[in-house]
Amino acid sequence: MAPAFEQVPEDTETQTETPHNTPHTVNNDGQVDYKSRVTVVGSGNWGSVAAKLIASNTLKLNSFHDEVRMWVFEETLQSGEKLTEVINRINENAKYLPGIKLGKNVIADPDLENADVHFVYGETGNYAVKDANMLVFVTPHQFMEGICKRLVGKVRQDAEAISLIKGMEVKMEGPCMISTLISEHLGINCSVLMGANIANEIAVEKFSEATVGYRDKREIAEQWVRLFSTPYFLVTPVQDVEGVELCGTLKNVVAIAAGFVDGLDMGNNTKAAIMRIGLREMIAFSKLLFSSVRDSTFFESCGVADVITTCLGGRNRKVAEAFAKNGGKRSFDELEAEMLQGQKLQGVSTAREVYEVLSHRGWLELFPLFATVHEICVGRLPPSAIVEHSEQKPKLSVF
Amino acid sequence: MAPAFEQVPEDTETQTETPHNTPHTVNNDGQVDYKSRVTVVGSGNWGSVAAKLIASNTLKLNSFHDEVRMWVFEETLQSGEKLTEVINRINENAKYLPGIKLGKNVIADPDLENADVHFVYGETGNYAVKDANMLVFVTPHQFMEGICKRLVGKVRQDAEAISLIKGMEVKMEGPCMISTLISEHLGINCSVLMGANIANEIAVEKFSEATVGYRDKREIAEQWVRLFSTPYFLVTPVQDVEGVELCGTLKNVVAIAAGFVDGLDMGNNTKAAIMRIGLREMIAFSKLLFSSVRDSTFFESCGVADVITTCLGGRNRKVAEAFAKNGGKRSFDELEAEMLQGQKLQGVSTAREVYEVLSHRGWLELFPLFATVHEICVGRLPPSAIVEHSEQKPKLSVF
Numbered sequence: 001m002a003p004a005f006e007q008v009p010e011d012t013e014t015q016t017e018t019p020h021n022t023p024h025t026v027n028n029d030g031q032v033d034y035k036s037r038v039t040v041v042g043s044g045n046w047g048s049v050a051a052k053l054i055a056s057n058t059l060k061l062n063s064f065h066d067e068v069r070m071w072v073f074e075e076t077l078q079s080g081e082k083l084t085e086v087i088n089r090i091n092e093n094a095k096y097l098p099g100i101k102l103g104k105n106v107i108a109d110p111d112l113e114n115a116d117v118h119f120v121y122g123e124t125g126n127y128a129v130k131d132a133n134m135l136v137f138v139t140p141h142q143f144m145e146g147i148c149k150r151l152v153g154k155v156r157q158d159a160e161a162i163s164l165i166k167g168m169e170v171k172m173e174g175p176c177m178i179s180t181l182i183s184e185h186l187g188i189n190c191s192v193l194m195g196a197n198i199a200n201e202i203a204v205e206k207f208s209e210a211t212v213g214y215r216d217k218r219e220i221a222e223q224w225v226r227l228f229s230t231p232y233f234l235v236t237p238v239q240d241v242e243g244v245e246l247c248g249t250l251k252n253v254v255a256i257a258a259g260f261v262d263g264l265d266m267g268n269n270t271k272a273a274i275m276r277i278g279l280r281e282m283i284a285f286s287k288l289l290f291s292s293v294r295d296s297t298f299f300e301s302c303g304v305a306d307v308i309t310t311c312l313g314g315r316n317r318k319v320a321e322a323f324a325k326n327g328g329k330r331s332f333d334e335l336e337a338e339m340l341q342g343q344k345l346q347g348v349s350t351a352r353e354v355y356e357v358l359s360h361r362g363w364l365e366l367f368p369l370f371a372t373v374h375e376i377c378v379g380r381l382p383p384s385a386i387v388e389h390s391e392q393k394p395k396l397s398v399f
Numbered sequence: 400m401a402p403a404f405e406q407v408p409e410d411t412e413t414q415t416e417t418p419h420n421t422p423h424t425v426n427n428d429g430q431v432d433y434k435s436r437v438t439v440v441g442s443g444n445w446g447s448v449a450a451k452l453i454a455s456n457t458l459k460l461n462s463f464h465d466e467v468r469m470w471v472f473e474e475t476l477q478s479g480e481k482l483t484e485v486i487n488r489i490n491e492n493a494k495y496l497p498g499i500k501l502g503k504n505v506i507a508d509p510d511l512e513n514a515d516v517h518f519v520y521g522e523t524g525n526y527a528v529k530d531a532n533m534l535v536f537v538t539p540h541q542f543m544e545g546i547c548k549r550l551v552g553k554v555r556q557d558a559e560a561i562s563l564i565k566g567m568e569v570k571m572e573g574p575c576m577i578s579t580l581i582s583e584h585l586g587i588n589c590s591v592l593m594g595a596n597i598a599n600e601i602a603v604e605k606f607s608e609a610t611v612g613y614r615d616k617r618e619i620a621e622q623w624v625r626l627f628s629t630p631y632f633l634v635t636p637v638q639d640v641e642g643v644e645l646c647g648t649l650k651n652v653v654a655i656a657a658g659f660v661d662g663l664d665m666g667n668n669t670k671a672a673i674m675r676i677g678l679r680e681m682i683a684f685s686k687l688l689f690s691s692v693r694d695s696t697f698f699e700s701c702g703v704a705d706v707i708t709t710c711l712g713g714r715n716r717k718v719a720e721a722f723a724k725n726g727g728k729r730s731f732d733e734l735e736a737e738m739l740q741g742q743k744l745q746g747v748s749t750a751r752e753v754y755e756v757l758s759h760r761g762w763l764e765l766f767p768l769f770a771t772v773h774e775i776c777v778g779r780l781p782p783s784a785i786v787e788h789s790e791q792k793p794k795l796s797v798f
Binding site: 196197198201202206207208209234266267268269270271272273275276279280283295296298299300301304305306308309312313387 | 596
């Protein structure tokens with residue numbers, strides 16, 4: 001019997017470089033520079049790991065300049081030193097990814113767009129996003145609107161962006177994905193990268209997968225795949241920006257639900273059921289918002305795998321477990337401050353944003369799990385409601 | 400914005416009984432008996448829980464006789480008593496599900512088909528499958544062919560069967576699913592029930608879901624749904640026997656892979672990646688064998704949820720973890736005997752059966768994870784190969 005469906009041909013392009021498809025610069029001496037420059041906007045835990053992955057590849061690939069510039073929100077450490085100075089001296093992000101060498105070609109830069117910070121590394125008048133053909137955004141999502149506003153008119157108009165940020169902005173006119181926010185403010189194309197990516201595990205080079213979601217240009221997706229892929233980090237492109245981005249965003253709401261189940265000591269069947277119901281609500285919600293979203297995206301790393309890793313080990317799960325163990329008597333803000341050493345939960349705010357969308361559109365009854373997570377987070381329902389409300393028959397046919 | 404796809408209408412049928420669609424019997428006094436009789440063939444851990452679920456429903460539903468007969472492979476306990484006698488006296492399966500009341504209407508019966516065992520409960524000449532309209536098969540899969548042979552000519556020809564059994568028989572002419580084995584030997588229709596169902600958790604009434612796979616008759620599927628559903632056990636029917644059954648079978652191979660990852664201490668990203676790759680190979684393998692298999696089946700409880708619960712807590716995962724921790728130096732047989740108190744692993748034998756199919760059809764390269772699990776189990780590759788071999792690019796497009 002012959003296979004009933006398509007075999008994928010060997011990908012001969014993976015390490016082939018296509019400089020003519022990428023934006024390029026004319027140098028001061030009049031020569032065309034076909035090499036791309038990469039800047040990472042953000043330097044937290046995941047941003048630092050992303051810089052490490054990228055920096056290992058720019059050294060190897062001829063189509064990229066070696067240097068990877070990383071914009072760092074400047075902080076003064078307890079030692080009195082600036083965070084950027086420490087990163088550039090010891091080649092580690094001592095605060096958010098201690099013990100991991102980023103690569104000597106990662107240059108920390110406190111000046112995002114040459115506003116009010118005097119730049120000390122490199123030529124005067126330079127700043128982090130200047131000359132970058134490829135911009136990697138990886139900050140907490142609540143800072144992105146402000147960052148976008150600061151960057152208007154400061155980035156190359158032929159630059160390509162990619163967002164690693166989870167979350168969305170909910171406005172009067174409806175939800176706005178971060179990739180859309182970037183595209184609309186800066187007038188540039190924006191892809192996304194999401195996946196089962198607990199940063200500290202990738203930092204120590206344990207095998208992971210990720211998904212690049214792109215809009216239409218396959219060659220741009222392949223450029224991002226080359227920039228991020230390593231033998232231990234396998235990246236697959238899919239033509240579904242919204243699907244990939246919504247996976248990364250909504251999985252944190254499912255992780256909160258899974259954490260409640262853990263805190264209630266309900267066992268693995270119940271946890272698996274809640275994760276599955278959550279995944280179905282992710283699919284239904286994504287398809288209702290964007291009819292272009294593909295079912296197959298949810299079988300990629302950004303879908304089912306990220307739901308699994310986030311519900312097994314992530315910080316949303318952990319704090320939600322503590323919340324349920326305390327019977328909802330201690331708030332998420334209090335537990336977050338106590339348990340996360342300054343890192344922020346995305347799931348609680350995403351649950352609120354999703355709830356606003358559901359409420360505004362009259363969809364609350366169609367998404368009992370998403371709605372219930374928010375109601376529990378704000379104290380209107382007890383943690384045990386997560387199971388009781390999920391026992392209802394689904395009201396939406398997803399497929 | 401209106402929902403872009405179908406809302407499911409409220410199911411008004413769930414508790415409606417449709418006796419005229421079910422097989423019926425003419426009594427000795429000439430009256431038609433519209434009530435169905437249920438027999439459970441098998442009485443291990445899962446079989447006992449299934450009997451408990453069913454027995455709680457036959458008491459409530461008018462279309463069923465109260466009594467649920469459960470065929471027990473007779474054993475003599477350490478006390479000297481027969482297992483069936485103990486079950487019928489204390490209403491618990493003291494060996495395989497101690498501490499859980501099955502319901503007084505569960506009657507243990509050592510006589511499957513009136514062959515050579517003298518029957519002691521009920522009228523002379525009776526036996527477990529006699530008069531049953533609904534037969535529930537739940538035994539270890541390696542016993543099923545023998546049981547089917549014993550039952551030829553002994554079951555009602557209008558009976559409906561359902562299989563809760565994981566595994567397949569691989570023969571010269573190709574793989575044979577257990578539901579097909581039952582249908583072909585007994586000449587009756589056979590549905591399946593699979594899902595994220597660790598038996599001991601359902602026994603203590605923690606919330607779970609399950610999936611009934613049926614061939615064509617929706618009203619039969621609804622009959623099975625009514626028979627198994629409880630407030631804490633939510634059953635959904637899908638018209639895809641092969642898809643549902645292959646999920647239940649193949650997930651044990653994925654659980655072996657996940658156990659190797661745990662034993663190697665690779666972390667959650669890697670485990671999630673291996674589970675995802677395993678799920679994709681499940682889909683690809685099922686669709687290659689049966690073109691009727693639906694993608695959506697893998698989002699049901701039998702698919703992604705069962706993969707999750709089995710990879711988190713099941714016995715295949717547990718023994719595979721020990722195997723990897725020992726660097727493959729102690730065999731699965733040895734570890735199984737030591738760790739499982741007489742329960743049997745399905746994953747290792749299913750991996751061998753799948754490997755035979757792949758090898759016979761020239762598909763080994765298309766399924767690196769499935770192939771590697773078997774090669775590790777038999778000692779041809781070290782446990783670490785599970786990650787190295789999964790890092791390859793997928794060679795099959797699943798969708």
